[in-house]
Amino acid sequence: MNGTVASIVGQDKPRKVLRDSIRLLGRRYVEPTLAAFVCEMVAVLYDPRDLTEVHVYHEGRFVCRALSPEHLAAPALRDNQRARREAQATRHGHAHHHGGCR
Structure with missing residues (x-):
């Protein structure tokens, strides 16, 4: 998660x-x-x-960011995206490539 509320789209029932x-x-x-x-x-x-x-809120106030131990060894989505951008920039002489796979 990048920390912006707009990127946090899922909301479950209160826990x-x-x-x-x-x-x-x-x-x-x-x-x-x-x-x-x-x-x-x-x-x-x-x-x-x-x-x-996940981001946790109590009575409408942000409490913390909680992590899933089951996923800590796996890279987060943003880490994968950053690595992909860096690899593409290196391969394409720093040209920014948009789009999916070819």
């Missing part, structure tokens, strides 16, 4: 903060900050294209 995580879409999301909100209901916003992290 209860468990003792060590939030569960969403069959995944756990952890962040030490959540310890202060155990048993509280929170809103969880996420980018369905990048489920490595």
Whole structure:
């Protein structure tokens, strides 16, 4: 996620903060900050294209960004996009290429 609200398009029903995580879409999301909100209901916003992290809100206020331990070893979507842009710039003499695969 790039941090802008516009990029965070998924919103699920309110979730209860468990003792060590939030569960969403069959995944756990952890962040030490959540310890202060155990048993509280929170809103969880996420980018369905990048489920490595979610943004957590309590009573309309941003609380934290929680990460999925299952995905920490895998690169995030933005990391893949950055790497692709850098590789394309190198291959094409810094020419910016738009579009899909050829």
